[in-house]
Amino acid sequence: MNPLIPLLVAIPLAGAFLTMILGRFFTGIPRYMALATLLSLAFISFWLLIDGGGASSVYTVGGWEPVNGVPIGLYLVHDGFSALVLCIISLIGLLSVIYSFSYIARYTYENYFYALFCLMIAGMNGVVLAGDIFNIFVFLEIAAISSYALVAFGVEKNELEATLKYQVLGAVASFLILFAISFIYWSVKTLNMADIRIAFSEGNNGSHYILIQILILTGFGLKAAIIPFHAWLPDAHSSAPSPISAMLSGVLIKAVGIYVIIRLFFNMFETTEGMAILITTLGALSMAVGVFLAIGQWDIKRLLAYHSISQMGYVIMSVGIGMILTARGIRSEVAALAITGGIFHMLNHAAFKGLLFLNAGAIEYSVGTRDLRKMGGLAGSMPFTSATSFAASLSISGIPPFNGFFSKLMIIVAAVMGRFYLLAALAAIVSIITLASFMKFQRYAFYNTDPGTIKNAVREVPLPMLLSMITLAVVCLLLSLLALPGISDTVLSPATDILMDQMKYSSQITGM
Amino acid sequence: MTVYWLCFILFLTGLYGVLTRRNLIKIAISLSVMEFSSFLFLALIGYIDGGVAPIVDMADPVKTYVDPLPQAMVLTAIVIGLATTAMLMAVIIRIYRKYGTFDIREIKNLRG
Numbered sequence: 001m002n003p004l005i006p007l008l009v010a011i012p013l014a015g016a017f018l019t020m021i022l023g024r025f026f027t028g029i030p031r032y033m034a035l036a037t038l039l040s041l042a043f044i045s046f047w048l049l050i051d052g053g054g055a056s057s058v059y060t061v062g063g064w065e066p067v068n069g070v071p072i073g074l075y076l077v078h079d080g081f082s083a084l085v086l087c088i089i090s091l092i093g094l095l096s097v098i099y100s101f102s103y104i105a106r107y108t109y110e111n112y113f114y115a116l117f118c119l120m121i122a123g124m125n126g127v128v129l130a131g132d133i134f135n136i137f138v139f140l141e142i143a144a145i146s147s148y149a150l151v152a153f154g155v156e157k158n159e160l161e162a163t164l165k166y167q168v169l170g171a172v173a174s175f176l177i178l179f180a181i182s183f184i185y186w187s188v189k190t191l192n193m194a195d196i197r198i199a200f201s202e203g204n205n206g207s208h209y210i211l212i213q214i215l216i217l218t219g220f221g222l223k224a225a226i227i228p229f230h231a232w233l234p235d236a237h238s239s240a241p242s243p244i245s246a247m248l249s250g251v252l253i254k255a256v257g258i259y260v261i262i263r264l265f266f267n268m269f270e271t272t273e274g275m276a277i278l279i280t281t282l283g284a285l286s287m288a289v290g291v292f293l294a295i296g297q298w299d300i301k302r303l304l305a306y307h308s309i310s311q312m313g314y315v316i317m318s319v320g321i322g323m324i325l326t327a328r329g330i331r332s333e334v335a336a337l338a339i340t341g342g343i344f345h346m347l348n349h350a351a352f353k354g355l356l357f358l359n360a361g362a363i364e365y366s367v368g369t370r371d372l373r374k375m376g377g378l379a380g381s382m383p384f385t386s387a388t389s390f391a392a393s394l395s396i397s398g399i400p401p402f403n404g405f406f407s408k409l410m411i412i413v414a415a416v417m418g419r420f421y422l423l424a425a426l427a428a429i430v431s432i433i434t435l436a437s438f439m440k441f442q443r444y445a446f447y448n449t450d451p452g453t454i455k456n457a458v459r460e461v462p463l464p465m466l467l468s469m470i471t472l473a474v475v476c477l478l479l480s481l482l483a484l485p486g487i488s489d490t491v492l493s494p495a496t497d498i499l500m501d502q503m504k505y506s507s508q509i510t511g512m
Numbered sequence: 513m514t515v516y517w518l519c520f521i522l523f524l525t526g527l528y529g530v531l532t533r534r535n536l537i538k539i540a541i542s543l544s545v546m547e548f549s550s551f552l553f554l555a556l557i558g559y560i561d562g563g564v565a566p567i568v569d570m571a572d573p574v575k576t577y578v579d580p581l582p583q584a585m586v587l588t589a590i591v592i593g594l595a596t597t598a599m600l601m602a603v604i605i606r607i608y609r610k611y612g613t614f615d616i617r618e619i620k621n622l623r624g
Binding site (some may be wrong): 134137138145148149152155156157158160161162163164167168171172174175178179181184185186191234236238239499 | 523525527536539543546547549550553554557563578581582585588592595596599600603604606610611619620621622
């Protein structure tokens with residue numbers, strides 16, 4: 001019962017409403033309130049990561065203790081896996097807020113921006129912490145509605161069209177999730193994830209079990225934009241203001257999509273081989289199709305958005321391999337390696353994709369266009385943007401010593417050791433195509449001597465934007481330290497353990 | 513069993529509307545129809561034949577009560593649905609101001 005846990009949801013919620021109210025009277029305040037909110041969140045989430053040491057801790061809201069081992073009331077669960085996701089949410093959020101100081105000054109209604117930003121953070125933290133499935137839905141909608149508004153923040157033609165697509169598909173996804181929750185409640189009469197798992201493992205899994213799994217996978221797959229459900233992502237992520245793109249691509253699709261899929265399919269459902277194969281196939285498909293859609297793009301942010309689909313495919317595929325091996329009950333050390341690789345790649349993707357979107361925003365800020373064909377030779381005039389985006393490009397293409405190399409290596413090694421040779425080859429090929437696509441980005445934007453159609457002199461972006469980009473580039477380098485065995489054991493292993501151990505999650509919460 | 517099938521048919525009606533209609537307002541209405549079918553389903557699973565409202569009467573505490581939890585859930589879901597619909601309508605009004613049409617075929621700036 002750690003009293004810090006509910007603060008992770010309460011602080012950004014309070015921050016959002018106070019920003020909204022005080023921002024009407026004092027125009028200078030909203031940005032500093034958002035900064036203070038995110039700073040305190042970053043402090044709390046990193047403190048919980050270090051202090052918890054991977055142990056689970058449960059907070060019962062309102063002090064409703066379990067009755068006869070049946071949990072009642074609302075539970076907030078903080079364990080090794082959610083700790084990592086909370087850390088990336090608050091870190092990328094903090095750097096995006098600092099970046100927004102200069103970037104959002106061009107827009108009107110700054111206080112609405114920071115209020116919605118805090119609300120989105122509250123929603124994501126809630127999804128990650130929630131211990132029952134209905135609260136996941138509620139917090140998911142808080143995060144989703146504020147992100148719809150943030151995507152449309154520019155209120156021009158493109159932004160509105162993108163947000164409409166995002167909203168219609170997001171609404172369909174929400175109803176599918178609500179249907180799945182109704183079916184779960186119908187069959188087991190409980191909403192607590194740990195309790196649902198116990199009810200399912202007691203043989204309460206008839207024909208509706210498959211239907212529930214498919215509904216959950218479709219609903220959260222739409223939120224995570226895995227490939228048959230990806231239509232909204234390139235539009236929404238490229239039309240949003242750049243710090244929001246960094247948040248959406250870097251954090252939102254992970255916290256409300258990938259995280260929930262992994263959590264539910266390992267800790268709530270019993271892993272079945274058929275569903276695991278389906279998840280792996282979807283992951284491999286997103287990985288391959290996403291990168292082929294990306295390589296033809298000329299708009300920087302669309303290119304990055306398609307790469308998000310592809311990189312999320314790596315995570316899903318790798319976790320899926322772990323799931324297949326767990327379901328078969330063989331080679332658990334390979335399964336652990338695959339899941340660790342997937343989670344590690346998820347953290348890395350947050351860092352480098354966040355950085356790349358901030359770079360794209362910096363280019364747009366200085367040059368005024370996002371079209372690669374209209375720019376060139378920016379390496380001289382924007383040295384810091386160029387250097388940080390070079391680091392991020394090497395990271396995403398998997399070049400050592402950057403973090404992307406180590407996580408991709410883990411995924412490919414796990415696939416080979418699990419005898420999924422085709423998937424390993426596919427992962428390597430996709431990585432090469434990613435490198436090609438980012439060489440195109442680097443060459444056209446920075447290392448081209450032809451200045452394109454840029455008329456006026458290009459200057460480097462203001463200090464707050466530089467600060468967050470350089471910090472993220474350093475984070476990209478530092479994250480590769482997680483591959484070292486000593487550090488990996490203390491940071492990544494608790495997350496893998498909670499997913500691998502079939503009943504650990506449930507037994508910790510119900511105390512049985 | 514019939515009510516559950518009717519509820520499912522309502523969901524499919526909404527889905528059909530979302531997929532085939534060209535007018536943005538009609539798409540929003542179809543989404544609301546889908547939304548209400550899922551609310552109806554939630555309310556139905558808590559219903560017990562012959563059950564009464566779950567307010568414990570001290571004089572006669574042993575009765576058949578309907579399940580109160582789905583009712584609480586459906587109220588929460590309705591509030592969320594209201595926010596979603598309001599947000600969608602606001603965006604549609606903005607789109608009408610920018611594009612001058614509700615026809616989804618005319619709104620295609622973003623391709624590829």
